[in-house]
Amino acid sequence: MTERNMALAQLEQGEEAIIQFSDVNKWYGEFHVLKNIDFSVKKGERIVVCGPSGSGKSTMIRCINRLEEHQKGQILVDGIEMNDNLKNIETIRKDVGMVFQHFNLFPHLTILENLTLAPIWVRKTPKKEAEEMAMHYLERVKIANQALKYPGQLSGGQQQRVAIARGLCMKPRIMLFDEPTSALDPEMIKEVLDVMIQLADEGMTMVCVTHEMGFAKTVADRVVFMDAGEIVEANTPHEFFDNPKHDRTQLFLSQILNH
Amino acid sequence: MTIEFKPSPSLPPPQSSVGAVAWIRKNFFSSPLNIALTLFSLYILYLLLPPMVQWALIDATWQGTSKAACTAGGACWAFIGVYFKQFMYGLYPAAETWRVNLALILLILLVAMYAVKAIHKGLLTAVILLVYPVVAFILFAGGMFGLESVETTNWGGLFLTTLLGVVGIVASLPLGVLLALGRRSDMPIVKSVCVVFIETIRAVPLITILFMASVMIPLFLPDGLNFNKLLRVLIGITLFSAAYMAEVIRGGLQAIPKGQYEAADAMGLTYWQSMTLVILPQALKLVIPGIVNTFIGLFKDTTLVYIVGMFDLLGRIQAANHDANWLGTTTEGYAFAGFVYWAICFGMSRYSMAVERKLDTGHKRN
Numbered sequence: 001m002t003e004r005n006m007a008l009a010q011l012e013q014g015e016e017a018i019i020q021f022s023d024v025n026k027w028y029g030e031f032h033v034l035k036n037i038d039f040s041v042k043k044g045e046r047i048v049v050c051g052p053s054g055s056g057k058s059t060m061i062r063c064i065n066r067l068e069e070h071q072k073g074q075i076l077v078d079g080i081e082m083n084d085n086l087k088n089i090e091t092i093r094k095d096v097g098m099v100f101q102h103f104n105l106f107p108h109l110t111i112l113e114n115l116t117l118a119p120i121w122v123r124k125t126p127k128k129e130a131e132e133m134a135m136h137y138l139e140r141v142k143i144a145n146q147a148l149k150y151p152g153q154l155s156g157g158q159q160q161r162v163a164i165a166r167g168l169c170m171k172p173r174i175m176l177f178d179e180p181t182s183a184l185d186p187e188m189i190k191e192v193l194d195v196m197i198q199l200a201d202e203g204m205t206m207v208c209v210t211h212e213m214g215f216a217k218t219v220a221d222r223v224v225f226m227d228a229g230e231i232v233e234a235n236t237p238h239e240f241f242d243n244p245k246h247d248r249t250q251l252f253l254s255q256i257l258n259h
Numbered sequence: 260m261t262i263e264f265k266p267s268p269s270l271p272p273p274q275s276s277v278g279a280v281a282w283i284r285k286n287f288f289s290s291p292l293n294i295a296l297t298l299f300s301l302y303i304l305y306l307l308l309p310p311m312v313q314w315a316l317i318d319a320t321w322q323g324t325s326k327a328a329c330t331a332g333g334a335c336w337a338f339i340g341v342y343f344k345q346f347m348y349g350l351y352p353a354a355e356t357w358r359v360n361l362a363l364i365l366l367i368l369l370v371a372m373y374a375v376k377a378i379h380k381g382l383l384t385a386v387i388l389l390v391y392p393v394v395a396f397i398l399f400a401g402g403m404f405g406l407e408s409v410e411t412t413n414w415g416g417l418f419l420t421t422l423l424g425v426v427g428i429v430a431s432l433p434l435g436v437l438l439a440l441g442r443r444s445d446m447p448i449v450k451s452v453c454v455v456f457i458e459t460i461r462a463v464p465l466i467t468i469l470f471m472a473s474v475m476i477p478l479f480l481p482d483g484l485n486f487n488k489l490l491r492v493l494i495g496i497t498l499f500s501a502a503y504m505a506e507v508i509r510g511g512l513q514a515i516p517k518g519q520y521e522a523a524d525a526m527g528l529t530y531w532q533s534m535t536l537v538i539l540p541q542a543l544k545l546v547i548p549g550i551v552n553t554f555i556g557l558f559k560d561t562t563l564v565y566i567v568g569m570f571d572l573l574g575r576i577q578a579a580n581h582d583a584n585w586l587g588t589t590t591e592g593y594a595f596a597g598f599v600y601w602a603i604c605f606g607m608s609r610y611s612m613a614v615e616r617k618l619d620t621g622h623k624r625n
Contacts, residue, residue: 067521093527104522108540108620117536118526150620170526 017076018043018174018205019064024073026059033059034070035229041174046206048216048237051226052252057209060226061176064207065089065096078173094122097167101179103159105151111138111162112147115169123170130169137165141195157188161195168199175199177208213256217241225249315594325584338588339595342579346595349415349570355407359418362395388429411489415570417599423496423561423571428554430497435504436543440534442509453505460502465560468495473567492564500557507549511542544618551611555604572596 017040026034033056041047049057062068063075066082066089075082077092105114115134119125125133138144141161143154151159160180167175177196181189193215200206200219210216216223216237223240225233225248233246244250275281287297318333321340329335339346348356369387372378399422402408414422441453460468472495473488515538523533543550565574576592579585 065525067525090527090529093525096525098522098525100518100522102516102518104516104518106519106522106537106541108544108618118528121532121536122527152620166526 016043016079017041018045018078019207020074020076021060021063022074022076024060024063024070024075026056026063026068026070026072033229034063037073037231039224039231039234041205041207043173044203044205046200046204046219046221047208047224048220048222049207049209049224049226050211050213050216050252051232055226056229057224057226058178061178061207061209064174064176065093065098067098094170095173096176097170097172097174098176099160099163099167099178099180101182103151103156103163103183105159105163105166107151110148110150111143111154114151114162115166118166119169134165134169137168138162140168140198141165155188156184157191160184160188160192164192164195164199174205174207177206177210179209179211181210181212211256213241225252227252326587334594335585335588335591338579338585338591341585342575345416345579346572346575347416348418349575350413351409351415351418352407352413355401355409358398358401358406362398363421365394366391411487414489416575417572419564419569420558420561420571420573423493423564424558426493427496427500427557427561430493431500431504431553431557432550434497434501435508436539438501438505439508439512442505443512457502457505460499461506465496465499465563466566468499469563469567471495488567489569492567492569496557496561499560500553503553503556504550507546507553508542510549511544511546512538514545515542544615547611547615547618551607555607558604558607559600572599 019039019041021037021039024034024037025032037060049061051057059068063070063082064077070082078095080088080092082088082092105111106117109117112131112134115137116125116127116130119130119133120127135144135147138147141164143158143161143165146154146158146162151162154162164175164180180196181192184192189212193212196206196208196215197219208215208220218237220237222234223237224231225240225246227248233240233244233249235245240249241253244253288294314333316333318331319336320329320331320333321336323329323335323337324341326335326338328337344353344356348359351359366387369383369391372383373380397403397406399414400409400411438453438457441449442457444450444453469492472491476491519537519541520533523537528536561571562573564571565577570578573596576596580589580592
């Protein structure tokens with residue numbers, strides 16, 4: 001049985017949600033950006049979040065590791081509530097990897113140093129061990145030969161693969177992707193998606209904001225569609241693409257799929 | 260059928276765009292305006308340089324014991340020669356000046372050790388910041404280990420200038436970093452304290468602060484709680500430049516994209532880890548020109564200690580100008596002071612440019 005199947009089997013046995021949003025609301029000043037979000041992710045599940053820009057999808061996944069604070073409702077990650085308790089936030093951030101639209105690699109550090117920074121300082125891994133692990137993940141994203149270069153010397157696609165490897169070095173239980181391919185040239189999108197598909201096949205719990213509908217179709221367990229700060233529809237890719245329930249979903253799909 | 264795509268080979272650039280002749284043409288004679296400016300500059304140099312060389316070198320007098328010896332009509336460098344020790348060390352006893360030299364050589368050796376790979380950089384920095392100042396202070400002040408005691412009132416000349424400059428620079432940078440971080444803090448009290456400190460200090464001239472430090476503070480302090488004037492002045496200079504430094508560094512912190520802060524947070528780094536490992540290395544690198552600007556300003560501002568009765572390089576030169584034997588040597592004195600300050604500040608500026616190049620990782624803002 002592959003890791004993936006094992007994770008799915010656990011899922012069917014009704015294992016508890018690893019991420020749980022209950023009635024979450026958030027405002028930017030007067031602007032109500034998240035409205036009554038109720039939503040859960042089970043261990044090993046792969047969620048794709050899509051929707052028009054400004055719909056609150058990035059804000060929602062950034063609430064999971066508290067890069068954004070919600071003002072009402074409850075978010076449980078791995079059983080820990082995300083609130084002002086700094087200890088809780090630090091504990092969760094160790095276990096939740098994040099990949100950003102603009103990569104956000106540290107330009108003053110080499111690729112290898114980018115990968116070993118958090119393991120050494122947060123996990124207190126010995127330097128040698130951290131470097132071996134970093135090289136292992138760089139191999140996996142097929143970029144080990146660039147380990148001693150600086151991020152500025154790499155292409156966008158390579159930088160994003162480094163960013164994914166950097167997240168994996170912390171051995172996270174959840175990976176968050178915030179539009180990981182939106183800043184890439186068309187030719188580089190595939191190399192990043194391939195890495196993400198490989199990761200999904202290994203059973204990683206993933207929440208991914210993306211406009212790549214092909215990726216959603218092949219990889220997602222559930223697709224979540226958001227508009228105006230609300231979850232309009234959440235369903236399996238099959239139902240979502242072939243039989244959308246909601247008018248707004250139909251309009252969105254017709255606009256992004258027929259061009 | 261598919262056709263294989265083969266990129267055309269890269270060719271060398273045309274001969275007319277490389278080499279010395281091309282460089283001169285590009286930089287001096289690229290347009291009619293440029294040609295006119297080049298010719299005008301050459302004319303100005305022709306007017307200025309020969310008389311300067313005549314005065315400073317050809318007609319100069321290098322030996323002598325009074326102004327009367329300078330009869331050639333040129334510069335009277337003999338004046339600098341006679342007073343040289345005083346310009347360098349102030350009234351530091353001549354037999355003890357080796358201690359100042361030794362401290363300087365020690366510092367140079369320690370800093371040079373950064374180039375040795377086998378030495379642990381953190382340890383070396385700790386030695387320079389913690390051990391060296393104690394050793395240097397014992398050497399300068401004496402009074403123990405059989406060294407003759409030398410009052411700080413006798414410290415002067417370039418020695419005092421360097422001491423004020425180096426201590427001010429080394430102490431104001433970390434203090435400026437803390438103030439800048441404090442000003443950007445979410446904690447209201449920390450933030451207000453930093454804002455009030457920075458704005459108050461920047462609103463006051465350095466002379467006022469030095470005057471406060473040397474004259475006013477002793478009036479307010481109870482008897483017996485007085486401390487050394489040099490120390491008070493050092494603290495004044497440090498606080499003054501720390502306020503400016505803080506604003507320069509704040510500029511650097513603001514220039515770091517939000518994504519860098521978020522990436523550091525997202526991987527679970529604590530506030531101080533994210534600042535020291537991710538944000539500050541980038542922010543400080545960005546504002547090296549501004550930091551060095553403040554350093555150079557601070558170094559030249561140390562001349563103001565003359566106001567509170569301390570005789571640094573410029574103070575010593577001004578005092579020597581009143582010597583009856585050497586009346587009329589003001590120009591030589593100021594030329595010498597100008598040259599020394601220029602050499603040191605130019606050195607700092609070139610060094611900072613080298614540091615910038617070394618730290619450049621070819622990164623472009625994303």
